[in-house]
Amino acid sequence: MSQHKTNLSLKKYNTFGLEVYAQNVVFLSQWQELADIENRDNCLILGGGSNVLFTQDLEQTVIINQTKGIYTVAEDQDHVELAIASGENWHQLVLWCIHRGYGGLENMSLIPGSVGAAPMQNIGAYGAEIKDVLTYVEAIDLVSMNEVRFTNEECKFGYRESIFKKQAKGKYFISSIGIKLTKRNHQLNTSYGDIENHLKEQNITAPTLADVSNAVIAIRQSKLPDPAILGNSGSFFKNPIIATTHLAKLKIDFPEIKSYPLNEHQAKVPAGWLIESLGWKGKQIGNTGSHAKQALVLVNYGNAKGQEVYNLAKEIQKSVQNTYAIHLEMEVNVV
Numbered sequence: 001m002s003q004h005k006t007n008l009s010l011k012k013y014n015t016f017g018l019e020v021y022a023q024n025v026v027f028l029s030q031w032q033e034l035a036d037i038e039n040r041d042n043c044l045i046l047g048g049g050s051n052v053l054f055t056q057d058l059e060q061t062v063i064i065n066q067t068k069g070i071y072t073v074a075e076d077q078d079h080v081e082l083a084i085a086s087g088e089n090w091h092q093l094v095l096w097c098i099h100r101g102y103g104g105l106e107n108m109s110l111i112p113g114s115v116g117a118a119p120m121q122n123i124g125a126y127g128a129e130i131k132d133v134l135t136y137v138e139a140i141d142l143v144s145m146n147e148v149r150f151t152n153e154e155c156k157f158g159y160r161e162s163i164f165k166k167q168a169k170g171k172y173f174i175s176s177i178g179i180k181l182t183k184r185n186h187q188l189n190t191s192y193g194d195i196e197n198h199l200k201e202q203n204i205t206a207p208t209l210a211d212v213s214n215a216v217i218a219i220r221q222s223k224l225p226d227p228a229i230l231g232n233s234g235s236f237f238k239n240p241i242i243a244t245t246h247l248a249k250l251k252i253d254f255p256e257i258k259s260y261p262l263n264e265h266q267a268k269v270p271a272g273w274l275i276e277s278l279g280w281k282g283k284q285i286g287n288t289g290s291h292a293k294q295a296l297v298l299v300n301y302g303n304a305k306g307q308e309v310y311n312l313a314k315e316i317q318k319s320v321q322n323t324y325a326i327h328l329e330m331e332v333n334v335v
């Protein structure tokens with residue numbers, strides 16, 4: 001049975017820890033309960049609240065997804081296929097899989113948020129993205145209540161992108177996802193970032209899934225603030241992709257600029273570098289600021305208002321635009 005509350009603070013339900021009030025909140029324990037919600041195609045659906053910036057109180061109904069269940073649907077000696085309810089916590093799922101020796105999610109350890117939100121923005125970290133293991137997304141059409149299955153290809157995944165942020169935006173409730181993981185001959189990816197160094201420091205030469213996961217957890221904890229202590233939504237902006245011709249021009253004035261080639265014509269520039277280079281890193285403005293250890297993360301020092309964080313984000317965007325002629329796109333959904 002779904003539970004209803006009125007005039008509820010959402011502070012506990014967003015990792016930024018922003019205090020806004022929702023007139024109507026429905027806690028959903030099974031997707032079928034959606035049928036009882038009026039105007040459900042006009043509701044705000046909240047998973048872990050880890051990618052949202054609330055700037056105002058909400059008049060529309062907020063649905064807090066608490067659906068649960070991890071099911072094994074197929075298995076052979078090499079692979080296992082799982083179906084997972086969208087309200088499950090992402091990191092708990094990762095740990096559940098590692099505990100059973102299922103490989104594929106370890107590089108995505110400790111990403112805050114829910115399973116249902118993961119395909120929306122194609123979550124990724126340390127060289128892995130959910131699109132690499134996802135077999136399908138099951139979604140409920142919010143108008144007709146029909147179940148629709150999107151194959152991996154139909155999800156149109158890109159860098160922090162999917163059809164659910166574009167053409168299908170607001171039309172569906174993601175009810176479950178399917179993933180396919182390895183049971184042996186795991187394809188460990190330790191080449192990204194500091195994972196290799198971290199394993200070396202621990203004298204680990206033949207890492208297990210748990211070793212890789214622990215390395216990722218340690219690296220994340222060393223840079224990213226724990227939302228339970230300092231409110232935040234992870235990377236606030238996407239890393240911008242620019243033309244190599246643009247990059248070549250920038251290198252004349254800013255020879256130290258960092259970039260990663262994507263193809264012949266495009267390169268990714270770390271937004272964290274751009275923001276740090278303009279002096280924002282570690283700067284506190286009122287109740288908000290750019291994190292001292294990772295400039296791309298905006299934080300709530302206590303009683304920040306969403307609007308304050310938004311204003312800071314706009315200022316950062318402006319300064320990056322003025323100096324580098326690069327537009328920083330927000331990764332976080334502003335509500």
Ligand code: EPU
Binds near residue numbers: 273
């Ligand atoms: N950098 C700086 N200063 C900073 C931060 C970063 O100069 O303050 C530069 C450094 O050159 C560093 C590079 O940026 O080598 C990359 O930094 P980092 O490895 O910390 O990763 P990121 O590009 O800032 C992305 C994802 C993260 C993900 C990490 C690791 C995006 C928007 N963010 O961050 O995802 O955990 O890579 O794979 O793509 C998230 O999406 O919320 C998130 C945390």
